[in-house]
Amino acid sequence: MNAFASGLAFLARRFSQALLVMLAILVIAFAVRTSLGDPLREIMGQSVPESERAELRHELGLDAPWPVQFARYLGRAATGDLGTSIIYKKPTVEVVLAKFPASFELVLGASLIVLLLSVPGGVYCAVRPRSLGAKLILGVSVLGISVPVFLTGIFLITIFSVWLGWLPAFGRGETLRIGFWETGLLTLDGLKHLLLPALTLSSIMLPLFIRLVRGAMLDELGHDYVRTARAKGASPLRVWIVHALRNALLPLVAVGGLQVGTLIAYTLLTETVFQWPGMGFLFLEAVTRADIPLVTTYLVLVGLLFVIVNTAVDFVSLALDPRVSLEGTR
Amino acid sequence: MLAAFAADRPGAVLAGVVLAIVALACLFAPLIAPQDPFDLASFDLLDAELPPTWQDGADPRFILGTDAQGRDLFSAILYGARISLLVGILAVVIQAAIGVPLGLFAGYFGGRVDSLVTRLADVQLSLSTLMMAIIVMALFRAGLGGEALSRFAVPLLVLVIGLAEWPVFARTARAATFVEAAKDYVRAARAVGSSDAAIVHRHILPNILSPLVVIATTQVAGAIMAEAALSFLGLGMPVTKPSLGTLIRSGYDLIFAGAWWVTVLPGLVLIGVLISVNVLGDALRDWLDPRRRVR
Numbered sequence: 001m002n003a004f005a006s007g008l009a010f011l012a013r014r015f016s017q018a019l020l021v022m023l024a025i026l027v028i029a030f031a032v033r034t035s036l037g038d039p040l041r042e043i044m045g046q047s048v049p050e051s052e053r054a055e056l057r058h059e060l061g062l063d064a065p066w067p068v069q070f071a072r073y074l075g076r077a078a079t080g081d082l083g084t085s086i087i088y089k090k091p092t093v094e095v096v097l098a099k100f101p102a103s104f105e106l107v108l109g110a111s112l113i114v115l116l117l118s119v120p121g122g123v124y125c126a127v128r129p130r131s132l133g134a135k136l137i138l139g140v141s142v143l144g145i146s147v148p149v150f151l152t153g154i155f156l157i158t159i160f161s162v163w164l165g166w167l168p169a170f171g172r173g174e175t176l177r178i179g180f181w182e183t184g185l186l187t188l189d190g191l192k193h194l195l196l197p198a199l200t201l202s203s204i205m206l207p208l209f210i211r212l213v214r215g216a217m218l219d220e221l222g223h224d225y226v227r228t229a230r231a232k233g234a235s236p237l238r239v240w241i242v243h244a245l246r247n248a249l250l251p252l253v254a255v256g257g258l259q260v261g262t263l264i265a266y267t268l269l270t271e272t273v274f275q276w277p278g279m280g281f282l283f284l285e286a287v288t289r290a291d292i293p294l295v296t297t298y299l300v301l302v303g304l305l306f307v308i309v310n311t312a313v314d315f316v317s318l319a320l321d322p323r324v325s326l327e328g329t330r
Numbered sequence: 331m332l333a334a335f336a337a338d339r340p341g342a343v344l345a346g347v348v349l350a351i352v353a354l355a356c357l358f359a360p361l362i363a364p365q366d367p368f369d370l371a372s373f374d375l376l377d378a379e380l381p382p383t384w385q386d387g388a389d390p391r392f393i394l395g396t397d398a399q400g401r402d403l404f405s406a407i408l409y410g411a412r413i414s415l416l417v418g419i420l421a422v423v424i425q426a427a428i429g430v431p432l433g434l435f436a437g438y439f440g441g442r443v444d445s446l447v448t449r450l451a452d453v454q455l456s457l458s459t460l461m462m463a464i465i466v467m468a469l470f471r472a473g474l475g476g477e478a479l480s481r482f483a484v485p486l487l488v489l490v491i492g493l494a495e496w497p498v499f500a501r502t503a504r505a506a507t508f509v510e511a512a513k514d515y516v517r518a519a520r521a522v523g524s525s526d527a528a529i530v531h532r533h534i535l536p537n538i539l540s541p542l543v544v545i546a547t548t549q550v551a552g553a554i555m556a557e558a559a560l561s562f563l564g565l566g567m568p569v570t571k572p573s574l575g576t577l578i579r580s581g582y583d584l585i586f587a588g589a590w591w592v593t594v595l596p597g598l599v600l601i602g603v604l605i606s607v608n609v610l611g612d613a614l615r616d617w618l619d620p621r622r623r624v625r
Contacts, residue, residue, distance in 0.1 A: 032469060032473075035473075036469070036473040142605075142608060142612070143605065145608060146551070146601060146604040146605040146608050147601050147604070148555050148558055148559060148562075148600065148601075148604070149559075150558075150559065150562050150578070151578065151597045151600065151601060154578070154582060154585065154593055154594070154597060155594070155597070157585060158585055158590055158593075158594065162585055162586060162588075162590070169586070260458075261456070261458025261461045261462075262458040262460060262461065263458075264458070264461055265458055265460040265461040265464055265559075266460075268464065268563070269559055269562070269563065272562070272563055273582075283468070284468075284563060284564070286472075287468045287471050287472045287565070288471070288476070288564065290472050290475070291472075292472060295468065295469070295472050299465065306457075310456070
């Protein structure tokens with residue numbers, strides 16, 4: 001098989017795996033919905049006589065065997081209908097997606113901070129491993145790993161909002177609406193509100209990425225091509241940045257992709273601390289108020305996000321690095 | 331041996347001392363604590379939100395102040411740390427109880443068993459464990475309601491955190507077993523007619539203990555952190571039986587009213603425990619693995 005065909009087969013296999021995972025998530029969501037949620041309560045409330053309930057149950061097809069119900073559920077899911085929220089009385093997909101921009105901008109802000117700090121920090125620790133600065137960075141990053149993300153947030157709020165009064169402690173502030181996307185990135189107030197949550201979220205990823213960049217750089221610096229480039233007269237800075245860093249960033253994409261689930265969990269914690277009106281905050285509200293359709297819709301959409309990012313990461317590492325094994329083994 | 335370890339790493343010794351103090355304080359909490367923080371009748375709303383004794387307006391009965399319900403914070407932290415440590419350690423025991431045998435099995439027999447265990451571990455690890463724990467606890471909460479969740483909070487947390495991270499032990503045990511199984515003493519044991527079970531149990535297991543101990547240390551830190559995160563989200567220990575995470579959450583609203591201690595003090599204890607466990611784990615790893623010694 002030539003390289004192109006095997007690449008294509010790899011893509012097809014990854015794609016079918018992604019579909020399988022989504023199917024599994026939908027099965028779980030369906031099971032949760034049918035065992036925990038009572039669709040009748042969503043429609044008609046508690047105080048309706050049993051005879052009327054039975055009638056409606058039959059009308060809605062809720063007395064059908066579960067494979068039939070699951071097939072219907074799948075069919076509706078395919079058209080983007082995952083039920084109606086009990087709290088908001090609106091389609092759940094609409095409710096969850098309306099919160100997506102908030103979560104996305106939070107993650108975007110945190111990722112920018114991580115990228116801007118971890119790459120220079122990690123490279124520095126790799127090229128000057130004995131320096132005081134490197135030891136300091138690594139020491140602080142051990143500390144960072146040990147501080148739970150919600151405590152970082154609470155400490156930042158205590159210092160910068162309560163004691164100093166410099167930055168707002170909760171919410172998104174002023175937002176602008178562009179089409180369906182509600183953004184806080186275009187107003188000063190929105191950016192001010194974003195700063196503390198984004199810093200908090202980045203604090204938990206930063207130590208990991210500094211260590212990753214450092215490790216990958218140390219590996220690359222040991223290779224012959226680095227010595228060759230140096231021997232040919234390239235400046236150290238050029239060798240570090242143009243040659244070694246480029247190769248060192250490859251594993252970062254893969255590991256970064258593997259962290260999506262963890263990132264979603266940390267985003268949820270950060271949103272709770274800052275009452276950031278994102279998907280995670282909505283999910284917890286849905287959980288405490290037992291809005292089962294909303295809970296399961298969140299699960300399905302987050303599962304979809306997880307699968308999309310993971311598949312995309314596979315494709316990106318395939319495109320970036322021809323050495324990535326096509327057999328699916330690491 | 332211990333003396334050499336201590337001389338080598340003063341930071342680790344400090345961490346060990348901190349942990350020992352916390353562990354003893356937790357163990358003897360009923361004797362040390364001036365109040366039973368789980369007994370709602372023993373505290374008074376009139377004592378609510380008193381600051382720690384080094385601040386103005388404090389009451390000498392409450393060294394670290396009180397929370398919104400008038401609960402003595404010092405007692406609450408002692409009992410809370412007790413729950414946090416208990417859940418953390420029991421969860422890791424479950425992780426090890428599942429992961430180590432599977433890892434030993436996979437590493438010793440290889441072949442199909444091995445690829446099955448490895449595949450399972452990969453799948454489970456790719457689903458972030460914290461996210462899985464949050465989802466499972468959230469479903470319990472949404473399905474059973476907060477009441478039922480709070481009654482079974484401890485066993486549920488132990489099980490959920492325990493089941494989520496067994497692959498870490500399985501991988502470590504597998505890799506170490508793989509190396510040991512190829513060594514001469516294993517072949518010798520087989521030659522004299524030892525059964526596979528006896529070889530794994532009596533010869534290999536003792537030889538792979540040190541990496542397992544290192545992993546166990548860092549896993550305890552992870553489990554304590556996971557418990558705190560779940561409790562902070564309201565998906566773990568209830569307010570009537572607070573762990574450190576619950577205390578942090580219940581004090582969180584009070585920051586804005588100026589009562590920072592209710593949240594910050596349990597937070598500092600939590601961070602102290604986590605840093606100590608991590609530092610100790612790092613030191614153990616470096617010390618037990620000569621390849622990792624500082625170059």
